[in-house]
Amino acid sequence: MTDRRYLVAGNWKMHNGVADTSALLERLLAEKLPGTVDAVVCPPFVSLPAAAMLLAGSEIGLGAQNVHWEAKGAFTGEIAPGMLTEIGVRWVIVGHSERRSYFGETDETAGKRAAAAQAAGLEVIFCLGETLEQRDAGETLAVLERQSAVLGDLDPAHLVVAYEPVWAIGTGRTASPEQAQEAHAFLRQRLEAAFGGAAAGIRILYGGSVKPQNAAVLFGQPDVDGGLIGGASLDARSFSDIIRAAASCAAGDEQWQYS
Numbered sequence: 001m002t003d004r005r006y007l008v009a010g011n012w013k014m015h016n017g018v019a020d021t022s023a024l025l026e027r028l029l030a031e032k033l034p035g036t037v038d039a040v041v042c043p044p045f046v047s048l049p050a051a052a053m054l055l056a057g058s059e060i061g062l063g064a065q066n067v068h069w070e071a072k073g074a075f076t077g078e079i080a081p082g083m084l085t086e087i088g089v090r091w092v093i094v095g096h097s098e099r100r101s102y103f104g105e106t107d108e109t110a111g112k113r114a115a116a117a118q119a120a121g122l123e124v125i126f127c128l129g130e131t132l133e134q135r136d137a138g139e140t141l142a143v144l145e146r147q148s149a150v151l152g153d154l155d156p157a158h159l160v161v162a163y164e165p166v167w168a169i170g171t172g173r174t175a176s177p178e179q180a181q182e183a184h185a186f187l188r189q190r191l192e193a194a195f196g197g198a199a200a201g202i203r204i205l206y207g208g209s210v211k212p213q214n215a216a217v218l219f220g221q222p223d224v225d226g227g228l229i230g231g232a233s234l235d236a237r238s239f240s241d242i243i244r245a246a247a248s249c250a251a252g253d254e255q256w257q258y259s
């Protein structure tokens, strides 16, 4: 249990065009979500305007999956921060491992995207995490140290960090609660070194094959403040059950079990 408010964010990746987004959000809005946890969904760019209309007035926040650092210009295929805020987007995922491994995202470009997003008024969910080879080579903390270096240039008041071990994303293989806590505690120290007391307010999410069945034990770790959810966020029941698991941790309910 932590003093920070839990956050559960859904990364829909390249799933759900406009029609499917509307259908999924209608199902999600019909779920009775606990008011004690922040919930955010991040549909693909083309579905954001429809999502913004459906979520207007609801407690569910809206995020994008990437953003460019320039305000406009000759950057084919990119989306500027102001284009997101104009349609009611408040959150953005930056530096996801799929962007890093398939699209050449680097620590430097992720840092630039995050800084520009914050300057435009967006809340940043900054992803980092080691590959299996790096973990097996004992390099996990060194990788996190390198990837987290750019965080010091950001505004801690509008920053969420997502620890996502690459080997756990979409694989069905989850980090153990101890592995997650070790990485989160290390990241917390890094944030404290960068921001002093303000680090205490920064939420660190765990991401990597989170499901309703394993969410409570992961979120119950002292430095785990919620989750970034991929596959399980594509189902309204699973995603809302993960939010309920977070609410049980927020309430300090150690008896809570998914059923």
Ligand code: PEP
Pocket: 011, 013, 164, 168, 169, 170, 171, 172, 207, 208, 209, 210, 228, 229, 230, 231, 232
């Ligand atoms: C993700 O894409 O950020 C993620 C954590 O995916 P999954 O939950 O499917 O592992």
